[in-house]
Amino acid sequence: QVQLVESGGGLVQAGGSLRLSCAASGRTFSSYGLAWFRQAPGKEREFVASITRSGDYTYYSTSVKGRFTVSRDNAKNTVYLQMNSLKPEDTAVYYCAGGKSFGGSYPSEYDYWGQGTQVTVSS
Numbered sequence: 001q002v003q004l005v006e007s008g009g010g011l012v013q014a015g016g017s018l019r020l021s022c023a024a025s026g027r028t029f030s031s032y033g034l035a036w037f038r039q040a041p042g043k044e045r046e047f048v049a050s051i052t053r054s055g056d057y058t059y060y061s062t063s064v065k066g067r068f069t070v071s072r073d074n075a076k077n078t079v080y081l082q083m084n085s086l087k088p089e090d091t092a093v094y095y096c097a098g099g100k101s102f103g104g105s106y107p108s109e110y111d112y113w114g115q116g117t118q119v120t121v122s123s
Contacts, residue, residue: 002026002112004096009117012086016121020081022096022114030054030074033101035110036081038092038119047105048094049081059103064090086121093118 008020020036035050049070050059058070069082079096094117097110104110 002028002032002098004098004112004114006094006096006114006117009094009119011120011122014086014088014121014123016086017084018086018119020083020094020117022079024077024098029077032098033103034072034079035097036070036094037097037107038094040092045107050103050105051079052103057103059105088121088123091119091121
């Protein structure tokens with residue numbers, strides 16, 4: 001069982017940056033692939049980024065590639081999402097997820113989810 005808790009969301013102006021963190025409980029953190037998803041009001045949950053267990057491979061949606069960076073620190077049981085050059089369309093609730101997936105982009109590949117953190121980008 002893994003529990004995930006996101007933090008770091010907030011209100012930022014377009015062009016600004018935020019760093020989200022997701023702290024995990026449990027001793028098997030390093031055995032899980034991790035991902036970030038987001039969901040805007042009235043829209044389906046969408047994939048943002050993922051990282052494999054060792055951190056050797058990362059994957060991004062086309063909408064965030066080049067602006068967002070996912071990383072993990074297995075010693076701290078934490079995964080991060082550095083978000084730069086934020087746009088109003090990045091406004092959403094951001095969720096971290098964990099599972100046995102090798103960097104997959106579908107929500108069904110992940111077994112554990114955090115409660116989400118709100119990111120609002122003003123124009």
